[in-house]
Amino acid sequence: MTNYRAAFQAALFLDDFGIMVKQDEPEYNQFQPGWEREVEMRKLFLGTLIFIVSMELIAAQKTGTSVFQDPGKVFSIKVPADWHMLYIPFSGERTFVFSVGKMTSEEMATGSNPKALVLVKMVRMSSADSKLALKDVAARYFKYLQEIYKQKNLPFTYKIGESVKIKGTVYVKTRIAAGNTAIRSFVTTHGGLFVELESQADKKTEKSFLPALQQALYSFQFQNIPVPGPERTILCAGNQLQLKVPSAWFVRRERSKDADQTFVSREKVEKPADIFHVGITINLFSDLRNFWKIDKQAKEASLLYNWYQAMNSSMKKRNGRIYAISSQNISGLKAVSWERSYQADDKSYIQEYHLSIIRRFSIFDIVLEAPVMEFERYRPIFDTAIDSIQIIRKK
Known part of the structure; x- marks a missing residue:
């Protein structure tokens, strides 16, 4: 209060x-602070994250997957049952990270790399940003990320692709390369929120995790409040x-x-x-x-x-x-x-x-x-x- x-x-x-x-x-510029921190996360979490809370997944019987229901009732997603989930809150935004194996906050802070992960990020948009077309939002987002990577002398290239539908929602698909990390990103807007679905994996081992990563990304679904x-x-x-x-x-x-x-x-x-x-x-x-x-x-x-x-x-x-x-x-x-x-x-x-x-x-x-x-x-x-x-x- x-x-x-x-x-x-x-x-x-x-x-x-x-x-x-x-x-x-x-x-206030709503995206900029979150995008700067996202650079650290896209290097598979180099640097210190402000606050991390571990949460349990709801195991689905006999399927080998777990269904995670967002506490805010905005979305659900299916991930492998043995993956670990971390919740990262900030002002006006929430990030959920589902990774292969368990990661502690100490490992996150020191930049230890999981083999693969799926990330869901939601940011409250400003009125000006919410009026932009979806591809314009995506272009602005990735251009800003590229500039931040450049300032930090880190490699980052991206290619915005076609629009795709996942569970009835249109996303802009983007392929990203950041050093040894292969990143697949899907961005959309939903009720005043900027939403990004993303998979990350080491380029050398991405193929072995690709089925699980794709299954998670394409299971993402917005819920009716x-x-x-x-x-x-x-x-x-x-x-x-x-x-x-x-x-x-x-x-x-x-x-x-x-x-x-x-x-x-x-x-x-x-x-x-x-x-x-x-x-x-x-x-x-x-x-x-x-x-x-x-x-x-x-x-x-x-x-x-x-x-x-x-x-x-x-x-x-x-x-x-x-x-x-x-x-x-x-x-x-x-x-x-x-x-x-x-x-x-x-x-x-x-x-x-x-x-x-x-x-x-x-x-x-x-x-x-x-x-x-x-x-x-x-x-x-x-x-x-x-x-x-x-x-x-x-x-």
Whole structure:
């Protein structure tokens, strides 16, 4: 959950209230950080990876393969039952690596090479990137990789091939050579995500692993996100805001002199120290003048922009990324929304929708959050909640 008191303290230096929120606010480059790290992975993981979690595969009986179901409910894939899986999260992206034999994080960090592997990478795209044609996305991606390899004096050549269909989805197929490693890559886009399927193997032994690699790649399938269950409408934020939330989720309310907070969560929270991982936080901060020194003539749009700046002041320190910033109008009030992902204090990676609505000196601040690995599973629930928001006028 967001530490709003810290955000207020960070905002105290903001005293310029003349900046407007623009519809076409520049976005962070979503692909670049991930692509730079991908160079290390394409050399079969030279260098240190930030955070690696080992997960179990679900063994399929009598087939010699295992079916892996993505925790975010986005995809499934079949791999040999004795292969090992590593999960690598980062802000706004997830990478799953299935390798021959077990690899430890220490082996990954020192660049020990598995004989063969299959990689699934998913990156949240910026609005600008999501408007590109698929082949243009692929060309931009591989050109950037080639430039990074060149800077590191590493060999890297690629050839973008024809479009192919896997389980009904169109991919751009690319063959890559990087030193002694043969790489086959398939890229596509899916619901705002850039998705890459990739096989890697040593050139000398690739043929012996090719059947298993191809079987895994061509078994990849996008899943239908589960339809949200029953909903209920709740009234919160000093009885001034209503929205729809899952009926099965837990609701807890806290009030203080400066704020009215409602927590709607998948996990049960009973006291302030309890932490939830998936949920919605609805805040009403009744008077920004309790936190900022504000001129009486300050415009709402300027205050809203400064609020946005304060909420995101620590993003760079947290490996943060911001997506799809836009101005909105909610119940006749000015609002700004964005999606972001960052590293939390416990080193896990969080993804959020964030919506802030201003009414003179009051702010309604709504945060919808889940771990990066699960966010896509809950996106439909969050979309429903946001679309249902209504501000109730004071009588």
